[in-house]
Amino acid sequence: MxxxxxxxxxxxxxxLVAPSxxxxxxxxxxxxVSLSNRYTDALIAAGGLPQILPATTRREVxxxxxxxxxxxxxxxxxxIDPKLYARKVPKxxxxxxxxxxxxxxxxEAVLIAEVLRQRKPxxxxxxxxxxxxxxxxxxxxxxxxxxxANALNHNQMAKKTEPVHDARVAPDSLLARITGARTLRVxxxxxxxxxxxxxxxxxxxxxxxxxxxxxxxxxxxxxxxLLTVQFHPERMLDGNGTFLRLFREFVGACARREENDL
Numbered sequence: 001m002x003x004x005x006x007x008x009x010x011x012x013x014x015x016l017v018a019p020s021x022x023x024x025x026x027x028x029x030x031x032x033v034s035l036s037n038r039y040t041d042a043l044i045a046a047g048g049l050p051q052i053l054p055a056t057t058r059r060e061v062x063x064x065x066x067x068x069x070x071x072x073x074x075x076x077x078x079x080i081d082p083k084l085y086a087r088k089v090p091k092x093x094x095x096x097x098x099x100x101x102x103x104x105x106x107x108e109a110v111l112i113a114e115v116l117r118q119r120k121p122x123x124x125x126x127x128x129x130x131x132x133x134x135x136x137x138x139x140x141x142x143x144x145x146x147x148x149a150n151a152l153n154h155n156q157m158a159k160k161t162e163p164v165h166d167a168r169v170a171p172d173s174l175l176a177r178i179t180g181a182r183t184l185r186v187x188x189x190x191x192x193x194x195x196x197x198x199x200x201x202x203x204x205x206x207x208x209x210x211x212x213x214x215x216x217x218x219x220x221x222x223x224x225x226l227l228t229v230q231f232h233p234e235r236m237l238d239g240n241g242t243f244l245r246l247f248r249e250f251v252g253a254c255a256r257r258e259e260n261d262l
Contacts, residue, residue, distance in 0.1 A: 012049040013070035013254035020077035046247035071121035071254030074128025096143035124228030138198030167213035173204035186231035225253035
């Protein structure tokens, strides 16, 4: 990918990346971390230095990892356990949920709390977009085809690197300032979405069926940078500077945070 051949800067900000997990990894079939190189490639292209967060629920380890980094990237992955945002899920909806990892749900909730407490920049993608909402008290749509009227096809895995629908962007948002766009053409590889928005957040992009495609803080001053998106910008860098700008703005905020700590 030509877009991601930019060499690392000598003083690149350190970006902590929250990985996915899998029950059986390549070595010894142990419970393992898993991460698409697209995320780290995008951060490198934007001038950052990625570091993978270990999959641990130990709060002191997570807190120290956040303290040492300049910003945090939340990535995609499996469904979040519905027990975290719904008292009861009907059987017909429960059957639509994929596998979920309670340990990952737990340590990501701690990670988000630490990032906000330590006021570090944070960028969330897909599951990360949903997890932030759940961690802050919001809910999810368990299954878009079952619960959203006139829903678009949001689960287009065969076109995961291609734009498949529009997302309307709020003109007064951070997302609009970064992209310079009122409408984005985005990819879509999910069957769940944000339901009730957590109180600290505001929706700043929606698809034509109303699904929330991006969120920011209502009070931006609470964080140096906070943006989450439902789509996967790291998969659409080739030939589209718009999505690389998202990573550059995030990494830039991390660099400014690093300078302020010196």
